Amino acid sequence: MDFNLKPQERKFVEEVRAFLDAQAERPDAAEVMAPDRDAHSQLANSPERRAFNRRMAEQGYIGMSWPKEFGGQEIEGIYEYLLNEELALRGMPLIGKGVGCIGKTIIRHGSEAMKAEFLPKILAADIEFALGYSEPSSGSDLASLRLKAVRDGDEWVLNGQKVWTTSAHFADWYWVAARTDPDAPKHKGISVFLIPMDHPGLTVRETKTMGDHRTNEVFFDNVRVPADRLVGEENKGWTYVCEALDFERFTFYTVNPLLRKFERAVEALRTTNREGRPLSEDPVIRRDVARLATDLETAKMLQRRVVNEASKGRVPAVEAAMYKVFSTRLGQQLTDFVLDALGPTGLLRHGAQGAVDNGVWEHFYQTTPLDTIGGGTSEVQKNIIARRGLGLPLN
Template sequence: MDFKLSAEESRFAEGVRAFLDQQAQHPDAAEFMAPDRDAHSQLANSPERRAFCKRMGAQGYLGMSWPEAYGGQDIPGIFEYLLNEELALRGAPLIGKGVGCIGKTIIRHGSEDMKQRFLPLILDAEVEFALGYSEPGSGSDLASLKLKAEKDGDGWVLNGQKVWTTSANFAEWYWVAARTDPDAPKHKGISVFLIPMDHPGLTVRPIETMGHHWTNEVFFDNVRIGPEALVGELNKGWTYVCEALDFERFTFYTINPLLQKFERALDALRTTTRNGVPLADDIGVKRQVGRLGAEVETAKMLQRRVVDAAAKGQVPAVEAAMYKVFATRLGQVLTDFVLDHLGPAGLLRSDAEGAVDNGVWEHFYQTTPLDTIGGGTSEVQKNIIARRGLGLPLK
């Protein structure tokens, strides 16, 4: 695999950096560029972040790999990868669910009316989506979901509950998986619907998690929807869910934040002393840093496999799962390593006197576990690797 950028790709990356340098001068830049806000930095969850996304759309950065017939530029996905890496480095919102998960799945499977309705909104950053998959008893085993969608004339009535729905507190539309055939095998009787978040019968209840990250539980109480809400074919939703999750993993899990975190770890070790000697000069610390550096390079190569598969027009399911498991765990290991050596000073928050690197390591300690959950838990990723990559049977 040759991952050297072409002249065109290098020019594009330089153009993105110039655009972001310009955006960094914006009066609200601190509100939409925040590298330390791990869990939230990829979300357009504020007016300032949504305005930034609109400026990205005006720049032509949204939906670049989409077909020209649907407003895209029909260019290789490598350009979206390069864009997301630069955005992640600045802590700016990524191109996200609308362009990746929702948009690409609608293009592949949605009705023509659904394409005409939603794709222009996505390209103009006029709409945000929430993904309704997990339930109280259906997290890792997503196919066991129990949210009922019962036929009602030419539409459906939905009753049940979803949980851990990031973005439900600010999104306009809900991309939700529901059981439409209770008698079919669990992978076969699922359909996907697009429902407005302000629909009668929908109730959103926020849940605050570690790292000051907000997710939500959503309750369905006789939510009546019409036939236009169905995505693709009835009872084919499991296929769409899997594809959308594959696109999500490719879109969200960039490598630059991990590389940046490793460099910050080195800086923390260089500037922190023990008995008057920088931690970075300790021979034991050096050995551990060498090992971590090798693992960071391994993560980089695993991520390159994701990009390579996507650039060839494949859905990088196994590659994305391998990278996500390895990289998110490495983020935790790296944070633990730094905190172990910083001692009590590493646990100080940003507003505390003597906090190392403005308290960022205490923050990372709270946020890195979330990365192992979003987009499918590490256990789910291991099942994907076992089943799709190794051909092992499920019990």
């Protein structure tokens, strides 16, 4: 069995590293690279991040797997995944939302006018998107969503509310799922719309969460959009949402940040003393860190199964669910372990005097639970494994 990358994939990774090394030398690098602050650069409006994304586009890293007729290079999705691993390692914004979920759905289902309007802007990294799926009563059971869209002549009128919309406070466009047929079965009455984020009638309100993660509620009050802002066919939105997730699943699930956290943990154990001796000499700590190292190898293997399935053109739904459940729980276990080992000083925050590794572990303690929720909770992933992997549907 050969788990190594192919020579052309390795060459690509080296090129990406060289590109990112050069970016790291720029005076504005700190604004786009935040390996200590999970997803920091993606959670605020940032001209530096936008400029960085444009440089990525100039480098040809945006839309690599798109068909050539739409400006892509038609290369395998594995390259986008490899790129994301390198970006994630340095805490840089991942590619995915625009080129993946949205761009690929427009390519497959959008009108010619929508393709002409959006695809070049996505390829040039000129626009940023927010995803409007979750609602106050619809998260895991997304198909029950209730944001109402009613046809009125040449327009649709939207009323209702979304929650947890990351980046709604600075994105340019809102990719929104709404109910267009309240009488149809729940999966068959949903459509997707593209709406400018500054559209009259849209109100964005901040929701603060753990780990300094800003997200938003978005309220729709008679938001009137032209009929051609509906993506693809009316009432086919559920298919598009699921398809987009299937396309992108493996590019989202990077393992490098977890490996990097583990390296930091080992370093913290080596360099932090208790009663005059490094923590790494404590037999209980040595036992636990060895167990975590073993689990980390398991996470790597689970992730390779995801990539392997996806690169063969199959949908890695079960493999991705297994990897997500396992790796996000491992992220929490690793953080719990380090905080237990460090004792009270581990709880000191970023910037506090005496904080170990500048408070990074306290920050990870707050952000790792989010990973077990976003993109489908652990319970939902386990349902996928039971239903699709083991053939155990709920009757």
